[in-house]
Amino acid sequence: MDRYEKYEHDVLIIGTGGAGLRAAIEASAAGVSVGVVCRSLLGKAHTVMAEGGVAASLANVDERDGWKVHFTDTMRGGQYLNNWRMAELHARESPDRVRELEAWGALFDRTKDGRILQRNFGGHKYPRLAHVGDRTGLEMIRTLQDHGIHQGLSIYQECTITALIKNEDRVIGAFAYDREKGKFKVFQAKSVVLSTGGMGRIYKITSNSWDCTGSGISLAYHAGAELIDMEFVQFHPTGMVWPPSVRGLLITEGVRGEGGVLRNSENSRFMFNDIPDLYRNQTSDNEDEGWRYTQGDREAKRPPELLTRDHVARCIVREVKEGRGSPHGGVFLDIAWIKDKIPNAAAHIKRKLPSMYHQFKELANIDITREPMEVGPTTHYIMGGIRVDADTQMTSINGLFAAGECAAGLHGANRLGGNSLSDLLVFGKRAGEYAAGFARENEMVQVQEHQVEELAAEALAPFEKGPENPFQIQGDLQVMMQDLVGIIRSESGLSKALEGIGKLWERAKNAGSGGNRSYNPGWHTALELKHMLTVAEAIARAAKERQESRGGHYREDYTGKSEAFGQVNITVRKQENGTMNVEQIPIKPIRDDLMQTIQEMK
Numbered sequence: 001m002d003r004y005e006k007y008e009h010d011v012l013i014i015g016t017g018g019a020g021l022r023a024a025i026e027a028s029a030a031g032v033s034v035g036v037v038c039r040s041l042l043g044k045a046h047t048v049m050a051e052g053g054v055a056a057s058l059a060n061v062d063e064r065d066g067w068k069v070h071f072t073d074t075m076r077g078g079q080y081l082n083n084w085r086m087a088e089l090h091a092r093e094s095p096d097r098v099r100e101l102e103a104w105g106a107l108f109d110r111t112k113d114g115r116i117l118q119r120n121f122g123g124h125k126y127p128r129l130a131h132v133g134d135r136t137g138l139e140m141i142r143t144l145q146d147h148g149i150h151q152g153l154s155i156y157q158e159c160t161i162t163a164l165i166k167n168e169d170r171v172i173g174a175f176a177y178d179r180e181k182g183k184f185k186v187f188q189a190k191s192v193v194l195s196t197g198g199m200g201r202i203y204k205i206t207s208n209s210w211d212c213t214g215s216g217i218s219l220a221y222h223a224g225a226e227l228i229d230m231e232f233v234q235f236h237p238t239g240m241v242w243p244p245s246v247r248g249l250l251i252t253e254g255v256r257g258e259g260g261v262l263r264n265s266e267n268s269r270f271m272f273n274d275i276p277d278l279y280r281n282q283t284s285d286n287e288d289e290g291w292r293y294t295q296g297d298r299e300a301k302r303p304p305e306l307l308t309r310d311h312v313a314r315c316i317v318r319e320v321k322e323g324r325g326s327p328h329g330g331v332f333l334d335i336a337w338i339k340d341k342i343p344n345a346a347a348h349i350k351r352k353l354p355s356m357y358h359q360f361k362e363l364a365n366i367d368i369t370r371e372p373m374e375v376g377p378t379t380h381y382i383m384g385g386i387r388v389d390a391d392t393q394m395t396s397i398n399g400l401f402a403a404g405e406c407a408a409g410l411h412g413a414n415r416l417g418g419n420s421l422s423d424l425l426v427f428g429k430r431a432g433e434y435a436a437g438f439a440r441e442n443e444m445v446q447v448q449e450h451q452v453e454e455l456a457a458e459a460l461a462p463f464e465k466g467p468e469n470p471f472q473i474q475g476d477l478q479v480m481m482q483d484l485v486g487i488i489r490s491e492s493g494l495s496k497a498l499e500g501i502g503k504l505w506e507r508a509k510n511a512g513s514g515g516n517r518s519y520n521p522g523w524h525t526a527l528e529l530k531h532m533l534t535v536a537e538a539i540a541r542a543a544k545e546r547q548e549s550r551g552g553h554y555r556e557d558y559t560g561k562s563e564a565f566g567q568v569n570i571t572v573r574k575q576e577n578g579t580m581n582v583e584q585i586p587i588k589p590i591r592d593d594l595m596q597t598i599q600e601m602k
């Protein structure tokens, strides 16, 4: 068989975004040897693109904030399908994780008296997002890397994991190839942390980077782990719609947090026309109060543009469908209007939203300090993913942990902006800690030669196949997911999508890569099809199962919330015969004190 390199670590971490780096720092601080693998370059993980901020109830801008308010906001945002223990840990621990980041050198924007500044975001009752202009993810990754690099981590870059390796019910390693030469690598480990991020690239219009194909979710699934909440995909309301070359690129919610408003072609602020009951007592019903909220008036209620993302995205789709859209099929997002409200507005916008200013100037020739942007929904985030234990982050497979966007539970049916970066820090740390603990308590198990041989043969198969083009299959999948498993879904559409995914599975069997193993994107994509199709199928099956509308999942044939579906999560698991099993599982009753907290905060 082909020669391969073999590496051994107590803990293997797959992915070097915020979750992976935070896990690596914690595991190595516990004194175990840590290997970190990423298929991009260090510093290029998707987290670097995060813009608006990290949510933590530091209460620097409004002292009424606290973990209980953050917990309640997260549960309400998730429409009570969240894993409440994760929501509790996240709300309690995120302030410490942000302060720790600052101690490690992160330079957050400051309040006048020198504390970390916090900004408003949708669904958060008080200004809660610590930020660095609109480049928060960049600063977060820089800080974690600078800190982590001194911890003696072994880093493997441009190295793609294609499969996890198991011994009975425990994970014992992973199989990979490197991008440069296409050489195989076997990582043997006592425990493994998956921190591989999201899956936006299975949709046509997305804010996500090329790396986000959902591969970690699929790696876990094929190893036998349970997935949960896969039907909940977040479509961010404000992506660029024009020109076509930048379609889907994100416009941070920070624009609306700083006072930006949404208007249709009739110049009407349509968000005032549709305020859900769940948020009525927190949302202003007039423009003046909404503006005052964004400027820090503590008595004012938030403008309807800062309702949760799922709702705002659907309102935009409705405006477009009913003929009140912008010329290129979106609506208008206007921050320039604040020139009527504050002096030196242009300088203020450039200071608060530098990336947005440059993004529009360079890519669309629009000066956002003078004219409105055209925006529309873009696939942004998956609330679902690998099911984990709330405290330890261990999956349903022994020794396999997951954290960050590939893990699930915290966000329920809809994630609040800023709650991902805090998720990465809180649960990345926990995953690292418990993976190190598992490694200390368990012996290394040897990966068997026949396991390596089987995985190598599978990885090389695309060189002997054809005539299907893997890029074409990926493209067809993206179009189908956008059309049939997107913002608005139906039984017939989802059935059609599942039928289509079945056909794509068949075509993928004949997807050939051509060329050789060195720097071969065709080979990479041919191997990735398995992961993209797995995740797409899981989303479509779970979406078909949930016969109601809630959070990121909207069914035009079941437009309301159902009491019965409000009591269950949907799980997906691979069966012995290789087919996908979908199941409804009851949500564990919430602890009394947490229920009381929710009642008190209402």
Ligand code: FAD
Pocket: 014, 015, 016, 017, 018, 019, 020, 037, 038, 039, 040, 044, 045, 046, 047, 048, 049, 050, 051, 052, 053, 054, 055, 136, 137, 159, 160, 161, 162, 195, 196, 197, 198, 207, 208, 209, 211, 212, 215, 216, 250, 380, 381, 403, 404, 405, 406, 417, 418, 419, 420, 421, 422, 424
């Ligand atoms: P990632 O940062 O995506 O890292 C994944 C890592 O896994 C990468 O290193 C990748 O190379 C590696 N990987 C993947 N598959 C494999 C494989 N098979 N083998 C080896 N390595 C692999 N959230 C907020 O809270 N606040 C914000 O302001 C915010 N802004 C955002 C702006 C944009 C434009 C986008 C798209 C998202 C934003 N989000 C924000 C969401 C947030 O950025 C992501 O959810 C988060 O960064 C995901 O981090 P992660 O550590 O889970 O994964």
